[in-house]
Amino acid sequence: MTRVDMTETESGGAPRDEHRPSxxxxxxxxxxxxxxxxxxxxxxxxxxxxxxxxxxxxxxxxxxxxxxxxxxxxxxxxxxxxxxxxxxxxxxxxxxxxxxxxxxxxxxxxxxxxxxxVDKSEPGEGLTVLSHNVNADNPDPEGTARQIAASGADVVALEELKGDMVPTYERGLADTYRYHSVQGTVGLWSRYPLRDPKAVDIRMGWTRAMRATVVAPAGEVAVYVAHLPSVRVKLNAGFTANQRDNSADALGEAISHDPIQRIVLLGDLNGTMNDRSLNAVTSQLRSTQGAAGDGFGFSWPASFPMARIDQIMVKGVEPLASWTLPATGSDHLPVVARVRL
Incomplete structure (x- = not known):
């Protein structure tokens, strides 16, 4: 015979059956x-x-x-x-x-x-490098230059430098970075001396890549700055990236013949680490975000980042940390890494 608890429920309602199934x-x-x-x-x-x-x-x-x-x-x-x-x-x-x-x-x-x-960053001092596509149509280059100067980076690579905007960035960064070189639409600013800055041919017909040796306190490192061609989505051709792929091959070839063993690549590659078309580059270098970042580190578009097409990649150095900075006047986010030479 079922025993019924005659006490009232907490709400003062009817008695409950203790054996009633939940x-x-x-x-x-x-x-x-x-x-x-x-x-x-x-x-x-x-x-x-x-x-x-x-x-x-x-x-x-x-x-x-x-x-x-x-x-x-x-x-x-x-x-x-x-x-x-x-x-x-x-x-x-x-x-x-x-x-x-x-x-x-x-x-x-x-x-x-x-x-x-997961967060894979490690503590420790090192060389801090920054890459930023500043956008040729940036409405506030002065503000962008101030943010970059305040970033604490030792070496800064800028891409998509519009000719008439170069003096603006030179003035805005002059107090922080004593050494710099601009080649075509890319530039490199450094706290430490730059040796032999020169353009790198990535088969575009104009200069969108360069290389220089940074003479850092911990030793020399070859730094490449590159802005590979944009990929396009066309109604009659779909997702086209042939020019980007050819430039990636040329960049990978230049890196493979570099006499310095320690290499840092900074730039807008218009592709992610998963993109097979960048194999000529990604097969030689590793991503600082993948090795020492926290999260995906998406950098584009700045208003709602969906992909990391701005890369910091290294060879012969140890990534310690990698992150993105807040938005500037550009449609890309700046990406930063700290590496041990």
Whole structure:
């Protein structure tokens, strides 16, 4: 015989039955008895499998059709947003099949990008370098120069320097950086002496890359500044990046023949580390953000960063930390790294 607790509930309502099954337990029993839990959500499960294959086989997506492979790789981390979306749909459908299938893309995404989420920076003194595409149409170059000068960087690379704006940056940075060189539309400012600054041919017909040796207290380091051509999205051609890819190959070739073993590359590469078309560069150098950053370090567009196309990459030096700075008047965020020579 069921014993009924005759005490009132906390709200002063009717007596409660101590043996009455909880609502949650009742739902669990209902789900166990629901044979459709495995039959529902097959389409959602297939979507989860396709998402997994897209992330695992991204390098096999062909570039022949509008550089589709590079476009996918540029925004590859954002594919992870489909996982919580599919999770919500699977819960609404009450589909065990879809929920289990969702483990696949979730695990693959964590394997690919989970390491970027944690803070990998290390304490210690080193050479602080900064790269910033200042935007040729920057409405406030004076303010941008002030922010850069206040950044604490030892070496600064600027890209997309418009000819009539160069004196503005030279004046704004002169008190902080004693040495500088401008080659075409890129420039390098340094607290330490620069030796043999020169343009680097990246097959564009005009100068958008340079190299100089920075004579830092801890030793010499070859510093490259590069602004690779922009990628374009055209209605009749899709995502086109042929000129960018050719320039990346030329830049990689120049770096491979550099006589100095310690190299730092600063610049707007118009591509992410996942983009296979930058292999000529990324195969030789490593990203400071990937090695010592905290998070993805997205740098573009400044209003809502979605991709890290501004890179600091190194060879023969140890990355200690990597981060982005607040927005300036440019459509890119400045990226900064501290490295040990």
């Amino acid at each position: 609502r949650f337990a009742g739902r669990l029993r209902a789900l166990r008895g629901d044979r459709g839990i495995w039959r529902r959500g097959i389409l959602l499960a297939l979507c989860a499998v396709l998402l997994t294959l897209l992330m695992v086989l991204h390098a096999d997506i062909p570039n022949r059709i509008g550089n589709l492979g590079s476009l996918t790789e540029t925004f590859l981390p954002w594919l992870g947003l489909f996982v919580p979306l599919l999770l919500v749909l699977a819960l609404l459908r009450r589909s065990a099949t879809a929920l289990i299938a969702l483990l696949l893309p979730a695990l693959v995404w964590v394997n690919l990008f989970g390491g970027l989420i």
